[in-house]
Amino acid sequence: MIKLENVTKEYPGQNKPALHNADADISKGEFVFLVGPSGSGKSTFIRLLNKQEEPDTGRIFVAGKDIGRLRSWRVPMLRRNIGAVFQDYKLLPTRTVSENVSFALEVIGRPRHVIKTQVPAICDLVGLGDKMDKYPHQLSGGEQQRVSIARAFVNRPLILLADEPTGNLDPQTAIGIMRLLDRINKTGTTVVMATHDRGIVDTMRRRVIELAEGDIVRDQARGVYE
Amino acid sequence: MALRIDYLAKETGNNLVRNPSLTIATILTVSVSLVLLGTALLIRRGVDDTNIRFQDGVEFIVWLAPDVSPEQRDSVDRALEESPAIENHRFINREETFQEFQAFWENSPEILDAVEPEQLPTSFRVVPVEPDLAVVEALGREYESLPGVTGVDFAGEYIRRLNSFTDTASRIMLFASFGSVVASALLMYNSIRTALFARRREVEVMRLVGATNSFIRIPFVLEGLTLGVFGAGLSVLGVFGLNRVIRNGVQNADIDFFDGFALEPSDLTPIVIYLLIAGAAIGAIGSFVAVNRYLDA
Ligand SMILES: Nc1ncnc2c1ncn2[C@@H]1O[C@H](COP(=O)(O)OP(=O)(O)OP(=O)(O)O)[C@@H](O)[C@H]1O
Ligand SMILES: [Mg+2]
Numbered sequence: 001m002i003k004l005e006n007v008t009k010e011y012p013g014q015n016k017p018a019l020h021n022a023d024a025d026i027s028k029g030e031f032v033f034l035v036g037p038s039g040s041g042k043s044t045f046i047r048l049l050n051k052q053e054e055p056d057t058g059r060i061f062v063a064g065k066d067i068g069r070l071r072s073w074r075v076p077m078l079r080r081n082i083g084a085v086f087q088d089y090k091l092l093p094t095r096t097v098s099e100n101v102s103f104a105l106e107v108i109g110r111p112r113h114v115i116k117t118q119v120p121a122i123c124d125l126v127g128l129g130d131k132m133d134k135y136p137h138q139l140s141g142g143e144q145q146r147v148s149i150a151r152a153f154v155n156r157p158l159i160l161l162a163d164e165p166t167g168n169l170d171p172q173t174a175i176g177i178m179r180l181l182d183r184i185n186k187t188g189t190t191v192v193m194a195t196h197d198r199g200i201v202d203t204m205r206r207r208v209i210e211l212a213e214g215d216i217v218r219d220q221a222r223g224v225y226e
Numbered sequence: 227m228a229l230r231i232d233y234l235a236k237e238t239g240n241n242l243v244r245n246p247s248l249t250i251a252t253i254l255t256v257s258v259s260l261v262l263l264g265t266a267l268l269i270r271r272g273v274d275d276t277n278i279r280f281q282d283g284v285e286f287i288v289w290l291a292p293d294v295s296p297e298q299r300d301s302v303d304r305a306l307e308e309s310p311a312i313e314n315h316r317f318i319n320r321e322e323t324f325q326e327f328q329a330f331w332e333n334s335p336e337i338l339d340a341v342e343p344e345q346l347p348t349s350f351r352v353v354p355v356e357p358d359l360a361v362v363e364a365l366g367r368e369y370e371s372l373p374g375v376t377g378v379d380f381a382g383e384y385i386r387r388l389n390s391f392t393d394t395a396s397r398i399m400l401f402a403s404f405g406s407v408v409a410s411a412l413l414m415y416n417s418i419r420t421a422l423f424a425r426r427r428e429v430e431v432m433r434l435v436g437a438t439n440s441f442i443r444i445p446f447v448l449e450g451l452t453l454g455v456f457g458a459g460l461s462v463l464g465v466f467g468l469n470r471v472i473r474n475g476v477q478n479a480d481i482d483f484f485d486g487f488a489l490e491p492s493d494l495t496p497i498v499i500y501l502l503i504a505g506a507a508i509g510a511i512g513s514f515v516a517v518n519r520y521l522d523a
Binding site: 050052073076077078079080081083084090092093103104106107108109151152155 | 233427428430431432433434435436437438439441442
């Protein structure tokens with residue numbers, strides 16, 4: 001589903017690459033944790049996958065396609081297959097829960113009747129069926145993250161990228177979010193998640209890719225945090 | 227892709243009221259620059275109408291009486307023919323005079339109706355060898371007293387005065403309007419950039435979930451178009467007002483020569499169209515560039 005071949009990414013003005021000669025092969029339906037200290041390149045890894053960043057060298061395949069050769073007008077189509085979740089949720093404050101979720105379908109031109117059925121279904125799935133008319137500021141952090149997961153998943157992407165989705169949440173709430181991501185993964189969605197949360201990684205025992213200063217230093221099935 | 231009218235109307239409307247002072251500034255700048263452009267076009271139009279009579283280097287016109295005899299006409303013709311100071315001359319018969327007259331007054335049917343071809347004077351259009359104003363005038367006076375001649379009009383004098391004045395005026399206008407059109411396009415660009423910045427969260431989310439650039443662009447380009455066309459609409463009002471002032475001025479001054487500058491409101495249609503197109507173009511280009519640069523960054 002995702003394949004990196006010798007990928008190097010150096011930001012302008014930095015004197016060492018954020019990601020260095022990275023190789024990885026992630027199959028459909030896998031759940032992968034990216035771990036490593038701050039600045040080790042986890043977010044860079046994730047941003048390369050949906051073309052928020054371009055690699056300097058190397059090739060990246062998503063669903064069998066070399067995304068480096070993708071025409072720029074096809075990038076939106078790639079992103080429709082890749083949901084993304086962030087530490088800061090990126091919700092639109094002037095829209096309600098259901099509006100935030102339907103926004104993701106509206107702006108890719110989904111017909112109204114699809115939106116009408118999909119949005120409540122996904123809100124139920126993330127456990128917010130009774131809060132669809134609330135605004136983000138009326139929700140707890142965990143609930144806001146659920147909305148953002150709902151938005152990322154409402155279009156049924158093949159891949160879900162999550163960059164420290166539990167970074168702002170207390171451990172109990174974080175477990176709830178992990179259950180949700182696990183459920184989404186069980187539907188066949190490939191999940192790649194960057195995290196600092198040792199407890200989560202050690203409990204879930206999924207594949208772990210560890211980065212250090214831009215290098216992949218460990219790639220372990222059913223791994224632990226360190 | 228299903229484009230949703232309500233979505234677009236809401237987005238565009240929100241953008242317009244989000245920053246009222248910038249919206250007003252942009253509309254006003256567009257309209258002022260287009261008033262300048264419109265004025266330049268007005269002057270051009272007046273000059274063109276006037277120049278119809280004095281084309282191809284014709285420096286003076288020898289008018290013959292409507293009841294001139296063929297002998298009188300031939301003697302004037304010969305006198306012009308024999309003068310070494312005259313490059314060439316051309317007789318304008320009744321039909322031609324009437325056609326020009328029709329072209330000149332095409333928007334004033336009441337005048338056209340009142341005139342029969344027989345009532346119009348015929349004339350010689352004369353191109354002297356030496357276009358110098360003083361020489362032309364002395365030359366023209368020689369024919370003023372010939373039998374059958376009712377008068378001599380000096381194109382050169384008027385035309386040159388007119389052209390040098392209007393040329394300068396319209397050049398300044400065009401220059402100023404060019405400058406201010408550029409300024410208004412830049413302000414348009416910044417206005418849309420501000421709108422993009424105000425909506426950067428939305429735009430960021432749209433890009434992440436896979437909205438196409440053309441979809442993201444639409445409400446912003448619509449906003450630019452709205453601003454541009456509003457500005458153009460205001461400028462059209464300004465140009466109509468200005469034309470009224472000029473018309474009244476020309477009519478009160480009672481100098482026939484400037485009649486070409488007294489444009490009927492209906493004469494302004496092409497100018498109105500140009501201004502609306504220019505306004506729409508400023509809006510479309512300014513916003514298009516703003517969105518593209520924002521999305522490429
Ligand atoms: N947009 C950018 N411009 C320049 N340098 C950047 C940019 N983004 C990241 N970097 C640098 O690249 C390196 C890797 O950053 P990255 O964000 O991938 O790390 P990370 O593992 O996600 O860290 P954290 O755990 O703190 O989120 C760091 O040295 C960082 O300073
Ligand atoms: Mg990071």
